[in-house]
Amino acid sequence: MKSARQVFIEFLGDNGMSLTHQRRVIVESFLENEGHFTAEQLYSRVSKQAPDIGQATVYRTLKLLVESGLADAFDLGEGVTLYEHHYGHAHHDHLVCAQCGRKVEIVDETIERRQAALAEENGFTLTRHRMVLFGICPACSGAAA
Amino acid sequence: MKSARQVFIEFLGDNGMSLTHQRRVIVESFLENEGHFTAEQLYSRVSKQAPDIGQATVYRTLKLLVESGLADAFDLGEGVTLYEHHYGHAHHDHLVCAQCGRKVEIVDETIERRQAALAEENGFTLTRHRMVLFGICPACSGAAA
DNA sequence: AGTGATATTGAAATTCATTTTCATTGTCAA
DNA sequence: TTGACAATGAAAATGAATTTCAATATCACT
Structure with missing residues (x-):
């Protein structure tokens, strides 16, 4: 099975996008954390490692993560979108x-x-x-x- | 079985609220329409009959309708809350x-x-x-x- | 009917997650 | 290098829903 990183890189390539520094940091942070989290939470984690990354980029990358199949987005009726790992994880x-x-x-x-x-x-x-x-x-x- | 109107009036009474003109109009409009609709849609229907009713009141009343059990609120992942009749309607x-x-x-x-x-x-x-x-x-x- | 305590309302302002704009910066193939 | 275009951050914009606030309305009780 391809690694999650591999899948993401291929996804970017297939769509004429490149793996920028920001995207790399965000994806790594995303992969490090299991469980459910909001875009804001991921942003604040990312900010600690790379304060120069803007939240718009986190939102944008999260969208790419969902499209690439690495992440699943859903909401539990609280008005906030939650994300979790999808790739290599059983449906639930x-x-x-x-x-x-x-x-x-x-x-x-x-x-x-x-x-x-x-x-x-x-x-x-x-x-x-x-x-x-x-x-x-x-x-x-x-x-x- | 109590009528929907009856249920709503009792709900209001039990909570120290009264059936105002606005609430009456909104509830009637709500009851007239089957199917799913948004707060905005209900507001625009209500506006035709009573242009003086504000949208905040529609939102507020819709919340009461849900609490009283007359309405069900849910969202189908489009970022808008949909409402439908609940009282006297089978779950689905x-x-x-x-x-x-x-x-x-x-x-x-x-x-x-x-x-x-x-x-x-x-x-x-x-x-x-x-x-x-x-x-x-x-x-x-x-x-x- | 009158009165006061409280509920209700409309309009406008506000919230809050998310998205978009836009000017700038980075990337990369030719 | 150069040009075409992708990517970014900051700030502004969006849009549904909620809240604020001053102006009514309503109700229980005289």
Whole structure:
């Protein structure tokens, strides 16, 4: 399997773009961090290493990361886009605590199959889906009781 | 079953709010329209009947409609909140054409059950969920071929 | 009806994430 | 080198949604 960096470089090449210093720094920072984060969070991390990189460039590069398949962008209904690693990572959906915001990754083969079937029943070619379950996590429901 | 208007009036009463002229107009306009719409769309419809109602009031009332259970708010990844009737309407998720934006309502008991089970497996008390399937609709895939 | 406490409203200003503009700088092939 | 174009930072712009604030409206209670 190609490395994530390799994939990104090829993506740039295929689109007539080059791997600039800024993009390299941003991608590295992106790859170093697992989990979910916002563009702002990535920007502030990048800023520590390279204070000269502007946030517009972080936003622009994040978009490239998504297009290249390295990142996945989604939002959990909080008005902010969250990003996470995509390349080499299994697909999953999210279970979010409505109270504390804790996020758990979930997958269910049965659901995935039914989603495909549902799309097909309607004549659609399924390209992607988004599923978020909201609930109260054990910690919060315990605390409330 | 109580009428939607009744539910809204009770909701207002329970929260020490009153049914003002503006709220009445907005709720009626809301109830007259099936399907999905944005706050802006509702505002422009309301404006025709009552040009003196401000958009802030539409936004505020829409929020009350959601809280009272009359409306459901969700977004299909386009950066705008969509609203639809909720009270007296069966739960459903959406299948959206990534090309033309056509929206189809879908439901699947198997998925609903698995979602509840998934939440439970993680100790969560499921409160709500959001599922959107993106694909290419028959018309668009035919046109593209 | 009158009164005061409080809720509501419209208009305009504000917020906040994200995008765009634009003038400058970097890149690279010929 | 030169020219064509890509990339960048800073600041301005965008756009949905929210908040502010001064001006009403509303309601419970005399």
